[in-house]
Amino acid sequence: MAIVEIPRRQTTLTITPRRAIASSIFSLSNSTSTTISSFSNHLPSLIKPSHTMSESMMDENIENAEAMITKWDVKGSSTFDKFTSLFHENRKEAKEFIKCVKDLRRAMHFLVSQRTGSAKLVRAQNLMKMFMERLEKEFYQILSANREYLDPESVSSRSTRISESFSSTTSNDENDYSSDHEIQRAGEKISEVERLSVLAMSDLRLIADCMISTGYGKECLNIYKLIRKSIVDEGLYCLGIKRYSSSQINKLNPNSLEHQIKAWLSAIKIAVKTLLHGERILCDHVFSSSETIRESCFADIAKEGTTNLFRFPEFVAKSKRWPEKIYLLMDLYEAISDLLPDTESIFSFKSVSSVKFQALSSLQKLGDSVWTILSEFEASIQKNSSRIPVPGGAIHPLTTSVLNYVSSLANYSGVLSDIIPGSTSSTQLPFPESYFESPTANEMPTSAVSVRLAWIILVLLCKLDTKARFYNDIALSYLFLANNLQFVGERVRTTNLKCLLGDDWVAKIDRKVKSHAANYELIAWNNVFSCLPVKSQEQMSPETVRAYFRQFIAALDEVYRKQMSWVVPNGKFRDDIKVSIARKLVPVYREFYSTHIETVKGDRNLEVLVRFSPDNLGNYLSDILHGTAESESSSSSQSSSRASRCLL
Incomplete structure (x- = not known):
């Protein structure tokens, strides 16, 4: 070794x-x-x-x-x-x-x-x-x-x-x-x-x-x-352990503080497992004949420097907070926690018990600070007051930031399990049944960490439902919800969040995504569907056939023009939506086209009247939902005819 x-x-x-x-x-x-x-x-x-x-x-x-x-x-x-x-x-x-x-x-x-x-x-x-x-x-x-x-x-x-x-x-x-x-x-x-x-x-x-x-x-x-x-003092100095006061830590900007924390994290394991452990072994051996002398000697040698070593995380915990600081605090918490058995063994003498108490105090302060930042982050989601809709119904920046944050927190589930108090039950954090579709007790997240992270995501989803109301087009608001929930589900599925929240949780999100996508299709494409007769096989006059074709093309162009500015960022999800629309639209159009095209075939404006064959209608839809045109559909006013719905 x-x-x-x-x-x-x-x-x-x-x-x-x-x-x-x-x-x-x-x-x-x-x-x-x-x-x-x-x-x-x-x-x-x-x-x-x-x-x-x-x-x-x-x-x-x-x-x-x-x-x-x-x-x-x-x-x-x-x-x-x-x-x-x-x-x-x-x-x-x-x-x-x-x-x-x-x-x-x-x-x-x-x-x-x-x-x-x-x-x-x-x-x-x-x-x-x-x-x-x-x-x-x-x-x-x-x-x-x-x-x-x-x-x-x-x-x-x-x-x-x-x-x-x-x-x-x-x-x-x-x-x-x-x-x-x-x-x-x-x-x-x-x-x-x-x-x-x-x-x-x-x-x-x-x-x-x-x-x-x-x-x-x-x-x-x-x-x-x-x-x-x-x-010992020289060894700690060479490891980068300095003497800081609380005021000095508070004056550091985030980048400088992060640098100091990383230096401390690099040094702590060597300091405890090598420097202090070796010094205790040497002291115990040299003065093995007298426990009193052994204790006094080790206390005078190591107590001062080690107390300073473990006081640094407490100063960090008490300094000013920002959301990303939580990861640094958890790194500090994990480092002290991992070394706690070694610390307790090395500083087992009563005269140096203050070192153990300092390590435990730092753990407590770090845990309190992590919990506070977590609560403040949740509150910041609830307080987000932006009323400007995201163009094209795309992923809201709040969704991205929250999922990035929560998925990173999932990587610290072991540390969080020590910090988050107790096992938070569903009675303490009530999840709306409309969101979980009346879940059974076995389907609910059970650990305190799982429940807390699921709750933060739920707070986000409720906020997204509020923000969806700022679109003046109901179909676009549903597309916005479908996009954001699809993003949530995908991030959970591909990160450690899946292990914490479980397959049932992801499946429920997926069902919500499909429901929002179906509502978008129904509302956005309803006018196009209604432009074709229900019974295409009935005999119609040429003028009636021309009217159906003209209405269909007009409705299709209007939807096409509008949805050129709408967006579905995820390629697979976008293709799934287009395939779903085509499966509903193309068969109905094909039946009408096949039945009545002969009636208007001799028309001088046939190419204008009948612009699409059933086979190339699907190709016409390929350009929508890429957000390539300037959005015309977002608005800060809510449509008075918006259907009442609840995301959760």
């Missing part, structure tokens, strides 16, 4: 430099009390004095400790420039160094328990202080020199194997890290980089355990926090 690289920041950061850290270590060491009473305070309460240690063994331990610390003493060295790490140069002797500390600690406990002379105890205490100064520098050196192998990304990606590697090296206090055998055995299973990471983590834990057990946990912790917090 490829390791995702966290980019290294090239610019100068406000991070404590190594020399400053080194200086702080010296100040910590120099401030350590050398009094016997101070040592007594440092003694761990859980370590009992050894009653089996003889005075000669005690003296031997002190002598060995003095010899060891004299060899590796850092006294007089004020910087790390020429510092030679014991753990790097001679790991075997490093283990002996730690053993000397443990033996010296036993000797000091023996002296305290035997209430012997204070001179030896003072000597032991001074030796212990020197040991701790050395271990402080070793601890700092390992943290600094192994940044490449201790970066959270590496630790996180190898956490499972590294944990397995250490599983056999933590059996008890006496045997922990007693040799390199266990680590070498683990190294056979992992790469060289991973082996170095394992060794560095092993050494840090060894030193931390030693310093904590000797009463110098605070000094060790301060070094760790100084270095690791700078790494």
